[in-house]
Amino acid sequence: MKIFLVFFLLAASRATEDVLRSILRSPKATLQLYGEFKTQQHLNFLSSEDRMRFRLFRSNAQLVAQSNEEGGSAVFGLNFFSAMTADEKQQYLGINITGHENEHDENPIQVPSSLSESPISKLWTNEGMVTKVKNQGSCGSCWTFAAVGGLETRYRKETGVLRNFAEQEYLDCVYEGTRDGCSGGWPDDPYKYSAKYGRLASTAHYEYDASDNSCKRSSKPDALIAAKITGHTRVGRNWAAHIAALTTGSLSLTFQVTEYFNQYTSGIIQDRSCTGRSNHGVSAVGYTPTYMLVKNSWGSSWGENGFVKFARGYDGKCGLLSWSYYPNLRLTGQSDTTPSDAATGYRADDHFDPHPDPSCKDRVYNCQAFHCPHDNIAVKYCNKTCNKCCPSGTVRCPDLVCRHEHMC
Numbered sequence: 001m002k003i004f005l006v007f008f009l010l011a012a013s014r015a016t017e018d019v020l021r022s023i024l025r026s027p028k029a030t031l032q033l034y035g036e037f038k039t040q041q042h043l044n045f046l047s048s049e050d051r052m053r054f055r056l057f058r059s060n061a062q063l064v065a066q067s068n069e070e071g072g073s074a075v076f077g078l079n080f081f082s083a084m085t086a087d088e089k090q091q092y093l094g095i096n097i098t099g100h101e102n103e104h105d106e107n108p109i110q111v112p113s114s115l116s117e118s119p120i121s122k123l124w125t126n127e128g129m130v131t132k133v134k135n136q137g138s139c140g141s142c143w144t145f146a147a148v149g150g151l152e153t154r155y156r157k158e159t160g161v162l163r164n165f166a167e168q169e170y171l172d173c174v175y176e177g178t179r180d181g182c183s184g185g186w187p188d189d190p191y192k193y194s195a196k197y198g199r200l201a202s203t204a205h206y207e208y209d210a211s212d213n214s215c216k217r218s219s220k221p222d223a224l225i226a227a228k229i230t231g232h233t234r235v236g237r238n239w240a241a242h243i244a245a246l247t248t249g250s251l252s253l254t255f256q257v258t259e260y261f262n263q264y265t266s267g268i269i270q271d272r273s274c275t276g277r278s279n280h281g282v283s284a285v286g287y288t289p290t291y292m293l294v295k296n297s298w299g300s301s302w303g304e305n306g307f308v309k310f311a312r313g314y315d316g317k318c319g320l321l322s323w324s325y326y327p328n329l330r331l332t333g334q335s336d337t338t339p340s341d342a343a344t345g346y347r348a349d350d351h352f353d354p355h356p357d358p359s360c361k362d363r364v365y366n367c368q369a370f371h372c373p374h375d376n377i378a379v380k381y382c383n384k385t386c387n388k389c390c391p392s393g394t395v396r397c398p399d400l401v402c403r404h405e406h407m408c
Contacts, residue, residue: 079301094279169200256278
């Protein structure tokens with residue numbers, strides 16, 4: 001790419017800086033990078049709008065550079081949020097906390113007397129009990145994805161069947177006649193809905209379309225065959241309660257998304273920019289001694305294949321532990337004979353040796369630091385220079401993710 005030469009000239013003497021910082025010092029290099037970004041994201045603007053989008057892009061690039069320079073294990077990068085307005089980003093959220101601020105814990109789970117009673121790690125992704133990451137699009141329906149994410153692992157655990165349940169039924173039906181579900185909701189309301197009507201369709205029969213339509217409950221087959229939702233449990237507001245709950249299955253939870261969080265790419269994040277009000281719903285799908293693994297609903301191009309790792313023991317003011325739920329299930333005695341839906345191929349690294357393979361080498365001789373933000377270069381050609389070597393005992397799978405060979 002043409003920008004690589006500019007990267008080299010500007011970054012060679014500033015190896016400790018984020019690559020973007022060097023680019024941003026040059027207006028020409030910044031414009032070149034913006035052009036590449038638009039091509040990658042399939043964006044095309046009229047000239048007046050393009051100037052506005054460029055300013056947003058440059059501001060977010062500065063935020064990415066600053067975030068990476070602050071250190072820590074999280075990595076940040078440019079993505080589809082990087083040229084969006086604040087209003088456009090808001091559409092990718094969807095938690096409406098109104099009426100819930102003063103609620104007390106509802107039947108909080110019993111926390112074990114010692115965390116030693118819980119497994120050191122429990123990653124439901126690595127056990128094939130989490131479906132593929134989905135994309136809510138520009139509809140504030142995250143509350144439906146949070147609820148479905150909190151259900152699917154528990155249904156699989158109880159029935160042996162992994163089902164891709166329909167967020168669209170919740171979006172169409174939970175607030176029918178009262179408000180537009182794309183304007184936000186609350187993640188325990190879907191569980192109340194399913195307990196009332198005794199049902200929830202599968203995505204195969206009730207596809208998601210990122211808009212609140214008329215409820216089609218009566219015309220779509222129920223997919224809660226082998227177990228029904230009878231209610232829900234709210235998790236206590238502390239890490240011990242969340243870890244204990246995650247040993248039994250996935251959870252729906254809420255937290256505050258910030259500009260900082262939008263640009264997350266990988267690693268374990270500690271967001272210190274939160275102000276204290278939840279605005280987004282997700283599902284927790286496991287933990288290790290160092291992080292809680294969360295499945296987002298912004299597609300697999302965001303974060304770690306659509307997932308994010310929150311630093312365990314840290315919440316800041318993001319509200320990560322404030323509003324978490326899981327559904328209570330009752331077996332029906334019937335068998336769910338439809339084959340399981342596909343599980344995500346993402347595998348978190350709970351059991352990897354953190355030390356890189358000592359035999360790892362660059363595949364080309366001229367790798368430089370300015371190549372490293374570009375995965376198609378860093379991962380394929382510059383593994384050693386860009387610290388992309390797979391941990392010992394793992395291999396690079398076809399999707400460019402390091403895993404044990406049998407997991408590829």
